[in-house]
Structures are given as C-alpha cells and as structure tokens.
Amino acid sequence: MFSGAGAIFEEQFGLPAIVGSLFMAAITIASVTLNVQKIIGLISAVTPFLLVMVILIAGYSLLHFDPSAINIDSGVAKASPAASNWMLEALLYVSYNIAAGVAMITVIGGTVKDQKVAGWGGIIGGLGLGLLILLINISMLTQIENISGVAMPMISLANEIHPVIGFIMALVLIGMIYNTAVAMLYAFSARVVKPEKSSFKSFTILFGIIAFIASFVGFVKLVGTVYPVTGYLGFLLIAAIIVSWFLYKSRSSKVYV
Structure with a gap:
C-alpha cells in the first residue's frame, strides 16, 4: 500500500515515489490509534466514490472501444504472468x-x-467487490495496449477522459489505499499485541517503519512478487475456512440432536 501511494504520487503528481510512500506511512501509523469503528466508517465513506469512478471509466472505455484496433496479444506479451x-x-x-x-x-x-x-453483509459485499473487479478488468482490457507498463492503469484511463477526472481518481485511490493500509496495519499489530496494551503503539510504529522500508522495492515488482505468493497462501486459508465451516456445522447438528 505504501509503495502504491508512491506510484500514484510519481505518475500523477510528478513527485518522487518516496514522498508518497512516506506520506502514506505517516498517516497510516497515526491513524491506527483510532477506534476500529471509526476505521470501518472511513472505509465505507470512500468506497461509493470508487464505485462511481470505476463505472464512469468503464462506460467511457466501452464507448471508445474499437475491437479492430486493439491487439490484446501485444498488450499481454508485455506483462509478466503470475x-x-x-x-x-x-x-x-x-x-x-x-x-x-x-x-x-x-x-x-x-x-x-x-x-x-x-x-448478508458478506454476500452483498462480495457481490459488490466482484462487480467492481469486473468493471475494472473490462476497462483495462479495452485499452490494454495503452496501459501496459503503467503502474496505475485506472488513473491512466481516467486521464484519457479528462485530467480533472484523473486527479479525482488519484485522490479516490489514495483514500482506498489509506483505508486498506490502516486496516492491514491494525489487524497485523493486533495479532501480535493486544490493542489495549501500552506497547501496541510502539509495535505499530515498528511494523509501519518495516513496511515503509519494504516499499523501496517498487510497486510493480512488489505486485508481481507478493500478489502471487499471497494467492497461493490464500488457497490454504480458503481450505481452512471451508473445513472450519463444516466442523462448525457438524458440531451444531450434534448439539441440536
């Protein structure tokens, strides 16, 4: 997340990536001391703006999509498969x-x-996330040659509509990155130290600094390495959740019997 913020600052605002990463690290570490309910409120406040922007970009991309002029194979060839x-x-x-x-x-x-x-929250949230991902992928596929090699393709697509739209999209993505970074840092710190303990803030600062240092690797390289590894580990997590659910149902049925 810190690296992603750096990529936005560099591509959209022309500032060194380290400025964006440092800014995001600072506000994330400071925000983790907030109440969890406030963090959830922040996430829910930014998400509708992201959905509106993605719908706008997807609609524009489809309207200006010329199937005869697009070369998907050429665009895909420039990417490193996971x-x-x-x-x-x-x-x-x-x-x-x-x-x-x-x-x-x-x-x-x-x-x-x-x-x-x-x-119901999980079902509706999952469907909403699925719709969001579908629209994002449709937008990128229609302009795959133009965005290949770009760290933040959705901002690039937004800039094609108008620079102001690109600026707004950058702000929305920064907001989403901030929310995600806060959620991840809080969740990770809380697994190591209970939030009510006095050492929680110290560990949060330590973990935040480690994450900031890791962001120097670069956003594109981190995405190409961390995402696939997390995906493979996610298979184990999904399997554990499914097994846990069946065990819970089995125990519940025995109690009722």
Whole structure:
C-alpha cells in the first residue's frame, strides 16, 4: 500500500515515489490509534466514490472501444504472468483478494452480533467487490495496449477522459489505499499485541517503519512478487475456512440432536 501511494504520487503528481510512500506511512501509523469503528466508517465513506469512478471509466472505455484496433496479444506479451495458465491466474486473483481482506473482514465481522446480518453483509459485499473487479478488468482490457507498463492503469484511463477526472481518481485511490493500509496495519499489530496494551503503539510504529522500508522495492515488482505468493497462501486459508465451516456445522447438528 505504501509503495502504491508512491506510484500514484510519481505518475500523477510528478513527485518522487518516496514522498508518497512516506506520506502514506505517516498517516497510516497515526491513524491506527483510532477506534476500529471509526476505521470501518472511513472505509465505507470512500468506497461509493470508487464505485462511481470505476463505472464512469468503464462506460467511457466501452464507448471508445474499437475491437479492430486493439491487439490484446501485444498488450499481454508485455506483462509478466503470475502463473503458467489463465485458469490458475484467475484462481490466484480470487484467492489473493480473499487473503488480503480476511484480516479486516474478521475485525468487521466481530463487531456484528447478528449472524444473519453478517452473512448478508458478506454476500452483498462480495457481490459488490466482484462487480467492481469486473468493471475494472473490462476497462483495462479495452485499452490494454495503452496501459501496459503503467503502474496505475485506472488513473491512466481516467486521464484519457479528462485530467480533472484523473486527479479525482488519484485522490479516490489514495483514500482506498489509506483505508486498506490502516486496516492491514491494525489487524497485523493486533495479532501480535493486544490493542489495549501500552506497547501496541510502539509495535505499530515498528511494523509501519518495516513496511515503509519494504516499499523501496517498487510497486510493480512488489505486485508481481507478493500478489502471487499471497494467492497461493490464500488457497490454504480458503481450505481452512471451508473445513472450519463444516466442523462448525457438524458440531451444531450434534448439539441440536
């Protein structure tokens, strides 16, 4: 997330990537001291803006899509595949999204006492995320030659509509990156040290600094390395969740019997 912020600052605002990474690291570390409910509120406030921008970009991309002029093979050839075939890549993409979000999903789910509410929240949220990812991929596929090699393709597509739209999209993505970074840092720190302990802030600062140093690797390289690895680890997580669910159902049925 810190590296992604650096990429936005560099590509959209013409500033050194380290400025964006440092800015994001600073506000993320400072924000983790906030209440979890406030963090959830921040996430829900920014998401609708992202959905509106993605719908706008997807609509524009489709309207200006010329199938005869696009060369998907040429655009794909410039990219480094995460796996040996498209099916495994698709599964890795799904697995990554689950693995990356599970830390905050667990925190959010823990604040909801009604299982039905939590269940419907998961279903609606999953469908919303699926729609968002579908629109983003459609937008990129229609302009794949133009965005190959770009760190932030959605901002590049937004700039094609108008520089102001590109600027707004950059701000929205910074907001989403901020929310994700805060959620991940909080969830990771809370797994190591309980939030109510006095040492929680010290560990949060330490983990934040380590993440900031790791961002020097570069956004594109991190995405190409971390995402596939997280996807493979996500397979284990998904399997554990499925097994846990069946065991829970089995125990519940025995109690009722």
